[in-house]
Amino acid sequence: MATLNDIPEGLLLKIFTAQPVKSLLRLTSVCKLWYQLINSDFFVKSHLAYQKSSLFTNKTLFIRHRGSYSTNLVDGEPSNNVFESHGYDMLPVHSEFNPNVRLRCYGICDGLVCLSHGVGKLRACCPVYLWNPGVRRVLVLPPMVNDPDQRVFNYSYLCFGQHEGDYKVISVVPMGGVYKVYVYSLNQDSWDLLEFYDESKQTSNFDIWPHVWARFVNGAAYFVSGFSRPNRGIVCFDLSRKVIRRMNLPHNDFCVYNFLMEEYQGSIALIENDGDDHQVDVWELRANGNDNSYLWNKKLSMTPETMDTAMGMGTHLGAFGFVNKDKVVLWMTGGTYSGYKYFLLNLENKSVQPFTIPERYFGQLDRHVNVLYDLTESLVLLAKNTT
CATH class of the missing domain: 2.120.10 (Neuraminidase)
Known part of the structure; x- marks a missing residue:
């Protein structure tokens, strides 16, 4: 009778590489082989390379x-x-x-x-x-x-x-x-x-x-x-x-x-x-x-x-910083705006589009407190002796 250990390692690599970090953390508890594979340096690098090349894996962090x-x-x-x-x-x-x-x-x-x-x-x-x-x-x-x-x-x-x-x-x-x-x-x-x-x-x-x-x-x-x-x-x-x-x-x-x-x-x-x-x-x-x-x-x-x-149209304009390496998050207020509005400016084609603020921020960011970053999920530090 076939077991999990019988699945070819090449097939596992192909499947696992495309999985989000959360799913991989769960998979480490399935069996020893999967734990060792996901914690290996080779897999950590392969998974990171896939995440960096994918258009759908990057996340925006509100710090x-x-x-x-x-x-x-x-x-x-x-x-x-x-x-x-x-x-x-x-x-x-x-x-x-x-x-x-x-x-x-x-x-x-x-x-x-x-x-x-x-x-x-x-x-x-x-x-x-x-x-x-x-x-x-x-x-x-x-x-x-x-x-x-x-x-x-x-x-x-x-x-x-x-x-x-x-x-x-x-x-x-x-x-x-x-x-x-x-x-x-x-x-x-x-x-x-x-x-x-x-x-x-x-x-x-x-x-x-x-x-x-x-x-x-x-x-x-x-x-x-x-x-x-x-x-x-x-x-x-x-x-x-x-x-x-x-x-x-x-x-x-x-x-x-x-x-x-x-x-x-x-x-x-x-x-x-x-x-x-x-x-x-x-x-x-x-x-x-x-x-x-x-x-x-x-x-x-x-x-x-x-x-x-x-x-x-607003009367005051400012910037939070970059996301996705070539897009700037801008804020605008005053004029016809009762509060702050947020936009994503593409530096390459100069296009501007609305930028949605998370519900937990009640539609408004504190411009002096919140900073935006672009994050690629990874397994780096997973196998390190950390806290």
């Missing part, structure tokens, strides 16, 4: 920073309001360190969410977590410095991404003309330290902007540096070449207090809101030839008057 103990997170398709709450996943882990400090997301990649203390509270000594909400596993990263007497308490920038087959967390700590760059490897579960001396000696004026954080894209970490106007700019740390360089902002009057930095087309984009919320400009960073130079290209400029929404 809510309100609440004293944790970041609240729900996922699903905004169009049909199918959601799951993961708000208490971090409670047992985070409460061991500092339950009264809110968490913030510092990067999302292949189903992993990097969390630590919020902007303005983030220091190099703060705990850092890698969290997979799909498999509900949390990895607490080891301290950057093992010796408690040598811990660094300076403010830092933090970002997370994938590089050369490994997941990396980058922490950049400016200390009086020196950039201390801590690089965490998930494969090695350890940190390395690199130091760079800045000839401009301006890192002592480094400031943590309240609404901007770093991004790790194609092996490079980008962050904002400089408190005073002459010193403001983007600093880029190239992990492959082990070099650090500065670049100017798109223009001298760039509104550094009201913009977002996002990954876009293998580089970064800056979404600039003017000080009165009347205009949104999107700038993309492009390579300029083969000499490692760069240029800023204004991808588009939007005002309430240029928004062809067929849903009335």
Whole structure:
């Protein structure tokens, strides 16, 4: 009599690869063979590759920073309001360190969410977590410095991404003309330290902007540096070449207090809101030839008057950030709107369509609290020794 173990492994791989994470977690309890297959590195990578190539597997995350103990997170398709709450996943882990400090997301990649203390509270000594909400596993990263007497308490920038087959967390700590760059490897579960001396000696004026954080894209970490106007700019740390360089902002009057930095087309984009919320400009960073130079290209400029929404007209316009790598979620209010309306702007064809807000948010997002991300479900961390 045939058993589950008699099913050809190739057939199982084909069937299992197309299954959502929830279903796979249930299947691990069917038999030992299925458990071993689903937990294998080969299957985790195969399943991730399928999820990233599928048009129907990505989800939008609404990460809510309100609440004293944790970041609240729900996922699903905004169009049909199918959601799951993961708000208490971090409670047992985070409460061991500092339950009264809110968490913030510092990067999302292949189903992993990097969390630590919020902007303005983030220091190099703060705990850092890698969290997979799909498999509900949390990895607490080891301290950057093992010796408690040598811990660094300076403010830092933090970002997370994938590089050369490994997941990396980058922490950049400016200390009086020196950039201390801590690089965490998930494969090695350890940190390395690199130091760079800045000839401009301006890192002592480094400031943590309240609404901007770093991004790790194609092996490079980008962050904002400089408190005073002459010193403001983007600093880029190239992990492959082990070099650090500065670049100017798109223009001298760039509104550094009201913009977002996002990954876009293998580089970064800056979404600039003017000080009165009347205009949104999107700038993309492009390579300029083969000499490692760069240029800023204004991808588009939007005002309430240029928004062809067929849903009335607002007087104030702003942006939440990217979803699906090339679409920006915009909000508009005032004018004929009694509250906030939300739209999805396609940067490639400039089309605008309504963006549905989950029912649990009562049709409105708090623009200072909620951040939107695009998530690909994965099994990464499933076989790791985590919390």
